[in-house]
Amino acid sequence: GENVEQHPSTLSVQEGDSAVIKCTYSDSASNYFPWYKQELGKGPQLIIDIRSNVGEKKDQRIAVTLNKTAKHFSLHITETQPEDSAVYFCAASASGGSYIPTFGRGTSLIVHP
Amino acid sequence: ETGVTQTPRHLVMGMTNKKSLKCEQHLGHNAMYWYKQSAKKPLELMFVYSLEERVENNSVPSRFSPECPNSSHLFLHLHTLQPEDSALYLCASSHRVAARNEQFFGPGTRLTVL
Numbered sequence: 395g396e397n398v399e400q401h402p403s404t405l406s407v408q409e410g411d412s413a414v415i416k417c418t419y420s421d422s423a424s425n426y427f428p429w430y431k432q433e434l435g436k437g438p439q440l441i442i443d444i445r446s447n448v449g450e451k452k453d454q455r456i457a458v459t460l461n462k463t464a465k466h467f468s469l470h471i472t473e474t475q476p477e478d479s480a481v482y483f484c485a486a487s488a489s490g491g492s493y494i495p496t497f498g499r500g501t502s503l504i505v506h507p
Numbered sequence: 508e509t510g511v512t513q514t515p516r517h518l519v520m521g522m523t524n525k526k527s528l529k530c531e532q533h534l535g536h537n538a539m540y541w542y543k544q545s546a547k548k549p550l551e552l553m554f555v556y557s558l559e560e561r562v563e564n565n566s567v568p569s570r571f572s573p574e575c576p577n578s579s580h581l582f583l584h585l586h587t588l589q590p591e592d593s594a595l596y597l598c599a600s601s602h603r604v605a606a607r608n609e610q611f612f613g614p615g616t617r618l619t620v621l
Contacts (some may be wrong), residue, residue, distance in 0.1 A: 428609055436614030437597050439509065440551075483550065485610075493538065493601070493608045494562065499549040 396421040398486050400498025408506050413474050415501045417484035418466040424486040427460060427467045428495070432481045441482075442469070474505045510534040513598050513613035521621050522588060528616045530581040530598030539581040540595040540610070550597070556581060557603045587619045595613060 397420040407413050419427075425446040430438035444451045444458045444467065451458050455474075460467040471478055487495035496497050511532045520526050532539065542550050555562040556575035563573075570592075572584040581598055595617050599610040617618035 430610075430612075434569055436612070437509070437511075437599070437614050438610075439612065440609050443609060447583060487608055493557075493603050494540075494552065495608070495610060497550045 395418050396424060396486055398484060398496045398498045400484050400501060402501060403499065404504070406504045407474050409474060409476060411466065411474055413471045413478070413503055413505075415469045415482055415484070415503070417468070417486075417498050418464075418465060419486040419496075420465065421486070421488070422465070423488045426495075427458070428485050429456075429458060430483045430485065432483065432500075434480075435470050436483045438481075438483055442476040471503075474489075474503075476505050476507050479503055484485045509611045509613065511598060511600055511611050511613035513596075513616050515616060516614065517617045519619045519621065520585070520588065522590075524588075525584070525586045527585065528583040528596055528618075530613055532581075532598075532600040532611070534577055534600060534611060536600035536602055536611070537578055538549075538601050538608075539578070540576060540601075541583050542582065542599065544597055544615070546594075553583075564604040565568040568574075583591075586620075588618075589617040590620050593618055593620045 400417045404487045428443035431437040433442045481500045484498040485495040514529045541553040553567045554573040574582040595615045597615045598613040601608045601610045
């Protein structure tokens with residue numbers, strides 16, 4: 395089955411700095427890679443996703459890159475703000491047969507004002 | 508508001524009690540999931556229901572029993588739980604076959620077993 399590794403487990407940055415979270419996956423059939431943000435007291439919510447036919451996707455201050463050959467993908471947050479503080483999860487899944495996603499262990503991002 | 512609701516939001520129960528968690532989605536999805544989220548542990552998939560098929564994590568104890576009467580409702584029946592079962596229980600839904608099977612999560616039920 396799929397195995398998703400996520401690093402780091404904790405990331406502490408100053409407001410305005412950039413934050414990068416990295417994930418690797420093992421199953422070459424995976425073709426959909428979402429990122430979720432979980433704020434305190436809430437369930438995870440999708441913030442950005444990428445499919446395997448795209449190498450990079452950007453949405454305002456967040457971007458995701460995918461290297462399918464190396465089987466790794468990363469979340470980049472620029473100009474971090476205190477409200478970016480949360481737990482971030484990466485996941486990998488395949489449309490169709492293996493539709494059930496495999497999640498990384500999560501990264502706790504702390505943005506200091 | 509994600510379109511997935513869970514009740515109750517908080518539950519405290521003794522080890523001999525029987526209770527049920529409820530999840531409802533209004534998104535027209537055809538797959539629903541139960542996850543367990545414990546402190547400092549990864550999201551643990553417990554059960555999946557999709558198109559009348561059930562997938563379960565074999566490591567989940569039998570004191571957790573899911574029920575999915577239709578594609579919009581999902582229950583998790585709890586009986587004779589242990590203190591280590593205290594956790595946040597998350598429900599999610601998605602399309603099973605789609606260009607992207609994004610999951611929509613509910614807010615979770617915070618369960619405490621005394």
